[in-house]
Amino acid sequence: MKLLHVDSSITGNESISRRLTADIVAHLRAGRPDIQVVYRDLDAVPVPHQSAALMAARSGAAAGDNMRAEVAAADTALEDFLSADIVVIGAPMYNFGIPSQLKAWIDHLAVPGKTFTYSEAGAAGLCGDKRLIVASTRGGIYSAQSPKATHDHQESYLKGFFAVIGVTDISFVRAEGVRMGDQLKEQALAVAREETSALRAA
Ligand SMILES: Cc1cc2nc3c(=O)[nH]c(=O)nc-3n(C[C@H](O)[C@H](O)[C@H](O)COP(=O)(O)O)c2cc1C
Incomplete structure (x- = not known):
């Protein structure tokens, strides 16, 4: 069994x-010590953003020397994802969305014929065999009953994107309100620890 562990926080x-992602991976490994883990730190080693030059090079146009490394990085992001059975993503809320490093990585997963297909009926996902666990952190509180729920473009984006590519087995381990004082932060961390312990075994 293969597990892909992706971090995207810029706060070191x-x-x-x-x-949270380290705790989640440790929890899953405790139950399945034979899990093979691939780790990607998108802050330390960012993937390239989509661009006209990268799209052209990936679609078969002759890639100049300057594009080869970008094509390889984009291909690796997709291959890492496709070969994983479980994907654990650290996804902080930054400016109401996800870090741009994580968005750049996700952009390389949206590949017709690999992760989804198009038909007259719309998009159909090809990744229904994967389990996704998202470690969601946010300074404020945005969960359903909160007056700020409509500002959540982080978890809502991740749910929407991964649903389109067919991932339906999604769990969130959430620490929210972590910038609203020490007491709320400790409570949020305790909730996240409970959610991690409750994750089913790999
Ligand atoms: C650049 C930046 C932008 C942030 N934007 C938001 C935001 O829009 N809403 C919010 O509730 N918290 C925001 N925060 C707080 C983070 O969500 C919070 O500190 C969380 O712990 C970040 O995850 P991390 O600790 O793994 O980096 C922001 C923090 C940073 C560093």
């Missing part, structure tokens, strides 16, 4: 999402 050692 202070990062809460990095702590």
